[in-house]
Amino acid sequence: MDTIKEIKANGFSPLFDKTNMLYKEFPSDFRQIRYFTLLIVQSAPPEIKELNLLEQQISEIIKNAVKHGNRSDQTKKVHVWYHFSPNEARLIVEDEGDGFKDLEKWNEFNRKRLDCLRDQNFEQLGDYVSFRTDRSDDYDGGNALFAALEYWNEGFIYNDARNGVAMKKTFPRRRHGIVIEEAGE
Amino acid sequence: MELKIRKNGETYIIDVTGEMDLYNSYKLKELVMKMLEKKVERFIVNLQGVDYIDSSGIGALIYICSTIKKMNLKLSISNIHGSVKKVIELTKLMGYFPISATIEEALKKMGA
Numbered sequence: 096m097d098t099i100k101e102i103k104a105n106g107f108s109p110l111f112d113k114t115n116m117l118y119k120e121f122p123s124d125f126r127q128i129r130y131f132t133l134l135i136v137q138s139a140p141p142e143i144k145e146l147n148l149l150e151q152q153i154s155e156i157i158k159n160a161v162k163h164g165n166r167s168d169q170t171k172k173v174h175v176w177y178h179f180s181p182n183e184a185r186l187i188v189e190d191e192g193d194g195f196k197d198l199e200k201w202n203e204f205n206r207k208r209l210d211c212l213r214d215q216n217f218e219q220l221g222d223y224v225s226f227r228t229d230r231s232d233d234y235d236g237g238n239a240l241f242a243a244l245e246y247w248n249e250g251f252i253y254n255d256a257r258n259g260v261a262m263k264k265t266f267p268r269r270r271h272g273i274v275i276e277e278a279g280e
Numbered sequence: 281m282e283l284k285i286r287k288n289g290e291t292y293i294i295d296v297t298g299e300m301d302l303y304n305s306y307k308l309k310e311l312v313m314k315m316l317e318k319k320v321e322r323f324i325v326n327l328q329g330v331d332y333i334d335s336s337g338i339g340a341l342i343y344i345c346s347t348i349k350k351m352n353l354k355l356s357i358s359n360i361h362g363s364v365k366k367v368i369e370l371t372k373l374m375g376y377f378p379i380s381a382t383i384e385e386a387l388k389k390m391g392a
Contacts, residue, residue, distance in 0.1 A: 128302065147332050148363045155335055158302060208372075217376050221349075224342050224376060234306055236339025242370035 100209060101202040102244065106254040110261035111187060116176040121157075123165035123173060123190070128158050131173075135186075139179040143266050149184060152246050155239035156188045156260060163230050164190030164258055182268060183249075187261045194257030197228050201240065208241065282329075283311055291322040291354075291387060297329035300337030300364075309340045312347070321353045324386045328359035333367050345377055356386035 117138070121131045132154040139149060157173060165171035176187040195201075208223035210216075225237030243251055247262035254260070267274045281298040292315060296308060312323065325344070327333075341357065348355040358380045360368060368374055380386035 126303075145366070146363045148366055151332060151334055151363060151367065154302075158334075212372050212375075215375070220376055221346055224371075224373065225339060234302060234336055234339075236305075236335030236337070236342070238338050238342070238371050238373075239335035241372065242335070242367060245370045245372075 100244075101205065102198060102240065102251060102253060104198060104253040104255055104257055106256075106259075108250070108252045108261060110185070110250050110252055110263055111254060111259070113176045113187060116178045116185065116187070119175050119177075121161075121173045121175070122169045123161045123167050123171045124169055125158075125161055125167045128161055129154055131175075132157055135175060135177050138177075139184065140181045142181055143179060143184055143264075148246075152243060153186060155243060156186065156262070159239065159260075160188050160190035160192075162235075163195075163228075164192035166192065166230075182266050184264045184266075185262070187259065189254070189259035192258050195253060196257070198253060198257055200228075201226055205241065205244075281305075281307060283307060285311075285315075288383075288387060291324060291390060292320050293324045293326055293383060295326045295329060299332035300327075300330055300340065301332060301334045302336040305334075305336040305340040308337075309343050312344045316347070316351070316353075322390055323348060323353070323355045324380075324383055324390075325355070325357045326359055326383055327357060327364055328361070330360075330364050331362060333364045338367065338371055338373065341377060342373075354390050356380045356389060358383050358386045 119134060132150055135153055136150045143149060160173040161167060165173065171191040174189040178185040204223060204226050211220040211223055227237055231237060247264050249263035249265050251262045281296065281300060281304040284295045286293050345355060356378050359382060360379060380389060
């Protein structure tokens with residue numbers, strides 16, 4: 096699959112198909128983000144957890160929903176649909192906020208970041224390593240979505256209201272812990 | 281997350297242990313700022329003992345890196361491994377951070 100350069104919004108994406116997915120919902124309690132994440136990830140097969148990388152990537156999405164989507168308002172919920180198998184991880188997270196208004200600005204910022212990386216311009220890259228909005232504070236790294244676009248290799252997409260995000264990652268098939276390459280690869 | 285400081289010549293090594301996450305990464309930033317106030321000029325942030333880092337942890341490293349760079353001081357981040365290395369790779373910051381494989385390599389690069 097080609098490298099994904101931007102985040103799009105399309106509520107009709109098949110990534111938003113919730114069929115056969117498990118569901119949990121959580122209050123927007125900032126202190127429990129990692130605990131909520133563990134409740135989701137505990138059902139994932141060990142071979143896709145990649146130490147704690149799956150957990151870490153999911154925690155970023157839940158944190159965004161809690162902190163930025165629902166502004167840590169505990170009366171608002173975060174809705175999570177998830178499906179794990181030895182070969183794939185799928186996640187849909189929806190908050191009850193007013194949506195990621197700066198999605199276009201984020202894409203423009205990311206394009207500039209990628210341009211600096213392509214040109215090996217590490218001096219200017221310093222201006223594009225952390226995306227800030229008026230909702231960001233000193234505890235925000237501003238880099239979670241850069242990693243998410245790379246990690247979720249089968250797609251990472253917002254719904255039309257931009258308060259929900261769906262993603263999928265496939266993992267190489269393994270037999271006895273050995274990656275199996277397809278014939279012709 | 282635990283932070284310990286030791287010294288090798290004029291270089292201060294911050295040994296970080298545990299998880300650098302959204303709840304505690306600010307502590308590393310605060311420590312480095314305090315050390316800068318005390319005129320420390322050479323830093324090694326040793327992540328040998330770190331097995332988890334999230335965007336807040338990466339953000340703390342970015343802040344430390346850019347602050348020290350603006351002050352023309354010296355920094356190296358050493359012993360990244362496992363999912364910590366993977367997260368830095370995903371954010372494409374391997375070329376941005378001053379990374380060394382080991383403390384010894386970091387000391388050598390600093391001319392210590």
